[in-house]
Amino acid sequence: MSDFFVGATTILAQQDTEPLIRWIWISDHADEIVSRGLQHVYLTIVTVVIGFLIAFPAAVYASRHRWAVSPITSISGVLYTIPAFAFIFLLLPITGLSLTTVAIPLIAYSLLILFRNTLAGLDSVEPEVKEAAVGMGLSRRQLLWRVEVPLAMPVIIAGLRIATVSSIALITIAALIGRGGFGQFILDGLNTFFWTPLIVGVVLSVALAFAADLLLLGLQRLATPWATASGVRAVAT
């Protein structure tokens, strides 16, 4: 930890002589930027997808068996409180410097948000809509996939957005074991007292988070055309 602060302070001290950005560095490292970016995106996708694959069935189960809500929330809450460094170092002896060592904490952190949002989404479906659907003869499975999930979509996607953006930010920490995506540039910058990679790493991480958030927002609009239609044209005639 203290290395970081030493590095950062040294950089601050050098700022008179060193320009903020050396563009030549960027063009020289174009290939590395792309590969780090892909790594960052890949890790984000792995985290959110696996996190969702765990959280979604758990939330569906909990929405039908309320007793499960509290233990699942507690477990994912406890996971959420484990400091990232500690988590990674705890896993090092087991999974080494592999992607798994990074992915496990990231997935664990995403569970709380994904579980709670998915559950809140399923709970937000009006009881009379479900009653009418069952009364018309939808099976439990049809009720889930044709009624509950589509209607829960706005809240579920809101959860995915938070989980995605926070994963993108957290992934930079994985630079410690060489799996940090853009975080690697940040670490390099700090270690070599060099502004350019640090700024490139920070700017690209933030940009990636923005882009992912916008993408999911667009997806939410596409997935919930009724919400927009009702919002814009909700007129009682």
Next chain:
Amino acid sequence: MISLEHVEKRFPGTASAAIGDLTLEIDEGETVALVGPSGCGKTTTLKMINRLIEPTGGRIVLDGTNVLDQDPVQLRRGIGYVIQHTGLLPHRTIRQNIATVPHLVGWDDERVDARVDELLEIFDLDRELLDRYPGELSGGQRQRVGVARALAADPPVMLMDEPFAAVDPIVRGRLQDQFLEIQERLRKTIVFVTHDVDEAIKLSDRMAILNIGGVLEQFAPPETVLREPANDFVREFVGAERGLKRLALIKVDDIEVEPGPVVTPRAGADEARRAIDAAGFGWVSVVDEGELLGWVDRQALQGCDTAGEATSRRFSAYVTGRDSLRQALDSIVTSRTAVAVVVTEGQHYRGVLTLERISQEILA
């Protein structure tokens, strides 16, 4: 068509049964209202028919088969179901909502489209609504779509849980009238729950009045319930103004009207005066070959040779055979002639209704 045989429902953890022992026989093509105070189990009874609630005892036989022996999902696809807030799927367009059950039971698109067209016509719904979402419709439109959706796969039986409770009184009245018109044509077996006695009286062929614990206090046509309430509970439940409520159920066509004082326009003035005196109303109707011209009194006849010469005054209001006695009563108390004049379509005179005639009917 539907028979409930000694049906019992106990919810876990409650001391008394929601439904103790209920037996009810519902005929094909009839509209039955389940009414009663909160806690009488009317909604529970309704939901046991399509097994949204499972009975804990007894049998419910639908069209010859015990519903408890059927797959609940398949059973429900064959029964129309309407609830208070319609329960339209907010993320599906109106067309998709209506097509829900036909799609579930595997109709092809062509058949579904044809059926949707048919239902639009039956329910007087605008074609433009089809591609909108439920959130874009008014309460009354949503309610009609809800009923149309329940009828989509043409089920012989419909269950309705307070179908018109969520809309304002004016819209509710219109929906009820439309319901009666549609039911007149389709003759479905309908069971509906309502807390509104007047709605039950207006819409049902028979009403089942339930007491706490699902005790059936009376099961009879509304007219009978109002005329001969089975006990104090029913009397109190249907409330005051039983006489007026009954009048609303009887059509003018259902009773015999009095001929009333009538002369032709060619009748002499003296004859007209005699007719006026005989009836004691103080006036006489002038009718020309069935067509009602108006009424004249002694004053109007002064200096005339025939009734037709006198200036006749038109009646301020008429009733037709399709109007209820309650409307006839309204016509009586608001007209100067103190009678309701009964005409057929096209102003053909049929006779008059007096206050005495109507009270006879209430007391009968």
